[in-house]
Amino acid sequence: MMISQFFVLSQRGDNIVFRDYRTEVPKGSTETFFRKVKFWKEDGNAEAPPIFNVDGVNYFHVKVVGLYFVATTRVNVSPSLVLELLQRIARVIKDYLGVLNEDSFRKNFVLVYELLDEVIDFGYVQTTSTEVLKSYVFNEPILIAPARLQPIDPAAIFNQGAKRMPGTAVTKSVVANDPSGRRREEIFVDIIEKISVTFSSSGYILTSEIDGTIQMKSYLSGNPEIRIALNEDLNIGRGGRSVYDYRSSSGSGVILDDCNFHESVRLDSFDSDRTLSLVPPDGEFPVMNYRMTQEFKPPFHVNTLIEEAGRLKAEVIIKIRAEFPSDIIANTIAVQMPLPNYTSRASFELEPGATGQKTDFKETSKMLEWSLKKIVGGAEHTLRAKLTFSQEFHGNLTKEAGPVSMTFTIPMYNVSKLQQVKYLQIAKKSSSYNPYRWVRYVTQANSYVARI
């Protein structure tokens, strides 16, 4: 149950923050940890698992924005507890600093130590609620140069979309005041759906899953109660049926396989009218996580062809078609495909007039890379690549290359057919009180793979 030390290391292994709560772990644990992670070679894994044991000391780490958040202990603790805690510490610090990176850490380390002292005492977690911590923590954050921040208007950030994960779009500290000296009353609700799809070589969907989160960040004063209404035809659980039995679920309604809720959420009326009520604590938190395997229309159709084109030569054609309405625009699309390892050269041919597209062949990893700034709904794009091989190939080319994988972000679009948040009601008496409410949707690829 208790941890011994907590520290944060930079990518180069520098100590950014270090706190020893129980002095049971010998000195040098930061170096031991970093060496182990950097040169991990055990049991054939290329990367260190998040938990390992060196000389009786257990090291836990999570990577957040390129930094290592690490805890050590000698006790046989609950691994989920420690990893969850590390993630939560990162979130609390981000709530305070607005932006989480090495620079903001270094500028605010006194504040960070102050936070750490209240979060953990003698190795036992006290609280990780930004709300509660506010009454114990007094240092004010030094926000990093405003010039480097995105414009404050969140909608603007969102429309830019490309640069940031929507979940981290809000970069305002929960405690700092605006330069203008007044706090803007606003609340953000992001519905983020990460989709995983695997297509078979013949184009069938082998597996598909949506992992969704309704994320909230509130800057409302006075902690008013909030009600969120979801689709009325929402069902949870598939009873005794097999999760992958699509036919039985293609009827009406949205079926979640399962979901879980933040502890502040009250579900009193959830069964009757699908509303969640909560008093949002300060800071960013997931209101609800859900998972569905109900069939959905994949946003992109991928078609790949690899063909022999003479001795030591082959041609690859990748076609992607956007299967969503034309008023929706996907951005930061990246397509990757491993090529046969005897490929020595690849020359690319884009469609005439293509803009915002880039192609590359990574010599060492034999990876074909194709990136597109944006794709408008309904559009189709094609890439042709001519490959040169360094040796003659035998057997089946399709076994030597692929699969094709894609990453993308589609703002204001949800594949799950949930117009999830039907309304967002803020209970406050005054009629003049009308805070900004930002409800935003986004679909992202988690694992989007087409086999060839």
Add this chain to the structure above:
Amino acid sequence: MPPPAASARYPSPSQPSGKSEVTDLKSQLRQLAGSRAPGVDDSKRDLFKKVISYMTIGIDVSSVFGEMVMCSATSDIVLKKMCYLYVGNYAKGNPDLSLLTINFLQRDCKDEDPMIRGLALRSLCSLRVPNLVEYLLGPLGSGLKDNNSYVRTIAVTGVLKLYHISASTCIDAEFPATLKSLMLHDSDAQVVANCLAALQEIWSLEASHSEEACREKESLLSKPLIYYFLNRIKEFNEWAQCLILELAVKYVPSDSNDIFDIMNLLEDRLQHANGAVVLATVKVFLQLTLSMTDVHQQVYERIKSPLLTLVSSGSPEQSYAILSHLHLLVVRAPFIFASDYKHFYCQYNEPSYVKKLKLEMLTAIANESNTYEIVTELCEYAANVDIEIARESIRAVGKIALQQYDVNAIVDRLLQFLEMEKDYVTAETLVLVKDLLRKHPQWSHDCISVVGGISSKNIQEPKAKAALIWMLGEYAQDMSDAPYILENLIENWEEEHSAEVRLHLLTAAMKCFFKRAPETQKALGIALAAGIADFHQDVHDRALFYYRVLQYDVHVAERVVSPPQQAVSAFADTQSSEIKDRIFDEFNSLSVIYQKPSYMFTDKEHRGPFEFSDELGNIPITPEASSEIVPAQQYEANDKDLLLSTDEKDDNKGLSSNNGSAYTAPYESSNISSQMQELAISGPAASATTTQSSFDFDDLLGLGLSTASVPTPSPPLLKLNPRASLDPRAFQQKWRQLPISSTQEYSVNPQGIAALTVPQSLIKHMQSHSIHCIASGGQSPNFKFFFFAQKEAEPSDYLTECIINSSSAKAQIKVKADEQSTSQAFATVFETALSKFGMP
């Protein structure tokens, strides 16, 4: 906070080297100390920050100690906090400064601002200066009584800190008693939670030398206290909830209503977004229902969905922790997850540590209904860019092939791998084909024709090479080139670096010689000569042995080196079921991640603040059997869960509405559960534990001699109680506590094997001999039963694990007994009863 020294070793030009800056700071601080000018606090803050940043990067700023303390006579809480941080760092190493610090902190403990009282008390208790502990008593005592809850939470943890500095001071001041009363009466949830944490730690440590502490520790598990916590669990924050759930796991419920009450209370905790809360709840559910087969299975069905949601909603690290626990559950009860196999497909961007777990899970849940899909998916991974994962995938296909009975399609897939012509794929596949042939010699024809086509030049990895050579020797008569390929390899003896390969070459040459003497004679001669001259001891010895045995008699040599092939019925499991059970008991801990019980990676004092089963450390460590193959009688049934009987149960019974369903008593309450309360657990034979290691060692060697080595007088006739009863929980507990007193292997007569098609018949049969079944499972050809019997008119139990393999017609029996002296007699009774099974 010991300042990390790492960055100090590489001073960057922008960092001050030390001395002059520190002197400078000192004089600036001194100037500010007495000042009351407006805005002075802001300047102090800047200076303090500088001091602390120097401290963090490893510059010694202890010389400004006095100035820091002087400057801290202020009501500015930010300044106070920085000062505490500073003094906490330097007081420890400097006794002169500590006294000064203590005075200063003691004063602040009486401040009117509760925040300052709390912070000062925390700093005071964190100083850890043993000879100054008496200064802590006053502030701690008043801290515990403070009217502000923030101060009280800190004071409670302060008591624990004091205990670690000086246990006797803490106990003598009767702080634990104060904490106990606070735990029961304080209105603040965090104060209560900290009391619980502190008391658990203190009493666990005290328990080793104080009976009273032992009792106090046990009292934490009393029914009223458990319900006191569980009823108000939602008042606690998520971390404290975990603490309470960990406590509830240790609680022994009084009856089944008790169990259902607790489960209904905690049901909604499974929907928590915090994985730690969910896993802790899962552990409570699993432990509570261990003795209720139906409900236990219902729990598996219930927890599946929440765990899968957690796997996909968290960061990769969190997913990994959850997935490791799912892995454990999947391996214990594969059939429950058989239809969920698609959740364990690898995603291309997952870290390899996640993929590896998933591959193992897919291997575990493969059965008749899903093997085709799983193997098809695994074959896709064989072409993976990540070579290590590609290898693992091929191994997984092979493992599935070895555990299935219809391997037809899989053999085809394996042979297709060989056509991919990738070195590592070929290498892995060869090793698998070899193992497969050892289990299913009937496939030799198909395999050999493909393997024969592989050029030995393309195979470099020793394991693969050894596998190929083994096949060349074993199937020399079916591979026309065998002698010539072997000859080629033998001619390159000098270049062969792996001793393993050279050993296999010797044996293969011998086997080939027995089958095709004229073609092999020359090569064998060269091999023996090279082998005898080999610098490697084993190679040398084996060559010499072959040489001599050939000299002695060629026919004897053939019988020794190349006896008729015998199919290996099962490959050894790497972990014994005892170890797996122990890991299961330590659910929601690192044991699950490392796949080892805690005694293998932690020293005793750190095994957990609330470890009850101290005696578990005596269990012998089973060496990992690696990939070695051991004869069939060593088979450890890797079957369903100990108490998850699979006998014709309607899987969907009561499961149709998973969500929010209340737990109810099992439908058919067997005589076992109805008698549950009647039985008290009789004392374990603790003294016998020490003998266990030697018994297990014998067992390990497969000698089965342990009973023979204990001279027993001819056993008196044993009378068993025909109406014996034992509740499953007590059974489990005993099974873990008692040493194995006898291990035996019997042949089962053919009539018995025939009757075993209905496993229930054996249960009935044994019952007619007063031996009662408590759990059974498995499917053809491996069945596993747990039996118990009781001595007539005496509360002395005999527990038996019986594994029957119907294809080899062998029964493997492990007996554990309360009374060592009569265990042999019982084993005889058991054998007699078993031998009559199937007889008219």
